[in-house]
Amino acid sequence: MLRSVLGPALAALLGSTLLFPPAALAQKRADPRPAVSAVRGTVPYATRDDAMRFADDVAARRNLDRDWVRATIGAARLLPNVPRLMLPPKRGTAKNWAAYRQRIVDPVRIAAGARFWRDNAALLARAEAEYGVPPEIVVGIIGVETLYGRIMGNFRVIDALATLSFDFPQSHPRAAEREAFFRGELESFLSTESRTAEDPMVPLGSYAGAMGMPQFMPSSMAKYAVDFDGDGRIDLVNNNADVIGSVASYFKAFGWQRRMPSIYPVRFDAARLKMPVLMAPDIKPTFSADSFVATGAVLEGEALKHPGLLALIELQNGDDAPSYVAGTQNFYVITRYNWSSYYAMSVLELGDEVKAAMAQ
Template identity: 85%
Template sequence: MRRLSSTAPSLLAGLLLAALALPPAAIAQNADARRGATAVRGTVPYATRDDAMRFADDVATRRNLDRDWVRATIGAAQLLPNVPRLMLPPAKGSPKNWNAYRARIVDPIRINAGVRFWRDNAALLARAEAEYGVPPEIIVGIIGVETLYGRIMGNFRVIDALATLSFDFPQGHPRAAEREAFFRGELESFLSIESRTAQDPLVPLGSYAGAMGMPQFMPSSIAKYAVDFDGDGRIDLVNNTADVIGSVANYFKAFGWQRGMASIFPVRLDPERLKMQILMAPDIKPTFSADSFVAAGATLRGEALSHPGLLALIELQNGPDAPSYVAGTQNFYVITRYNWSSYYAMSVLELGNEVKAIVSP
């Protein structure tokens, strides 16, 4: 499974989509775990936990929030017993399979829903591209992969999910301390956001990792990147598609999306000149000029040869078959800032392009 970036808005999508690239046995095991997590909310209130109440007091002081309100909100959170084990890395098994992954994500249901979403929101998508430089197919691809255009946004109370992962993150995780700190930061951001609204902080629903709305933003991403795209004076990522579209576009621009730049180029590997260790060393981070990329045995053609930016060799495993490769640009890397996975980024691109081919043939 990919390493999860603290800036990634969606944690649930990363975990579920990474699982889709796993062998069937691992997928079944994760599905059983998710069913267990959904079946029942825990019964242990965090009001009885000294560590949770100390954290509440610290947050109230740092954020200048009402201490009793913060303590009451965290205290009302419930432990979700099966969620911590969903955060553990999957057991090592068979290679990932891009073809199987793609088939589950870029399917007729998502494509048809994406076509409707694009047509219903064409003006908003065009305005987002004009203002932020992010084309409609990228925004449509993201929202489709994340939540099927709002159909699957999670049914866990966000306060429960964030409290569970803040105070009961599995210590068997190789990066437990870092992940626990991440979720405590997200819980703090959630409390800060909710303190400025009139709604009950126990009401918002999201993923079992605390991601919310159509774009599945984590609370810190809502605070940093969400925008009131329709100017109605509030930001709503659950019901307001204008705010969703503008916020996704703003997120990409903030992470360095380059207007008019391709995300990937075709690539062919020359076995006689191939220096695979050199090409794969930076992973998905663009590092090579077009010339140095070719010098290491990656053959490009057409406009890719004159690409002014840096490139990365992206490997997509296909189970028992030979891997697929593409050359990823800065924009491909930006998509992985939403979810640190080349499989995720490719699924976003391919879903968006399939929809675009129907809407704008």
């Protein structure tokens, strides 16, 4: 999850002993997952002048111990295979919602999601009461991200962030912007780690540096993670309460609207259809229900009375006809977690399938 607004969670965060616990620490529940071996990097960044200059700059701006920052970045190691993973897919690769859905919304995730919901029903209900985010959305996010904690990544976070800060592929069309993003995440990680007694070499995550069951980036940890069970520390690896509360906190910070549907069905009136107009804003809600209909979209029932703005969401299906839905502000909020309409739809559909399984 690579996204970011300072929220009320920051104050609580700064007042607690902060997350990133190593697996060896006492856990709140038995962890059935096998121990994960970290992917090993190669050349340490202690030999790189650019990395050491960055360390000095971070230490000065954040008022951190210079030697500690230099030693921490210096101990990070280049992950040679990670930069190419950041490159966009080659042109000509057709998007296919049906195939994407099949990979994500599968029987294994649905069954695991139902178990997670049953085991954490009270926490999910409290998160909905406090933040307005329904259980199926929280359950959908955690399922899509890490299969409820089964797949959280085995890259050392410090290695991943250093690699993408100092060796981001320059052939990427947005290389400068993405490099700056990862340097900001590395700085956030260092700032957080400096306030704990933990070893900054221990945390594991994705090849992009996302951590825990909800795959928060370091800046999201600092802004949105919450100590939902009030034990004085935030743990997004082993503590389901903090995971659930933090996901709900993130959604509320980005404008989730309580009881608002995320999508509506949509059809088209070919005689009035102005598809270029409907598609121009992409996934950002722009049209009132009336203006949406005036461009040739056909809505029915409650959708015609939707009080907010709508966007036309197109999901390509390879060589087959695309699928379409009308997306609301809440659909757009899901894409703030991962900027993809395919991702957002998979979260919604996995959550709905889990909810249906709960009723059986």
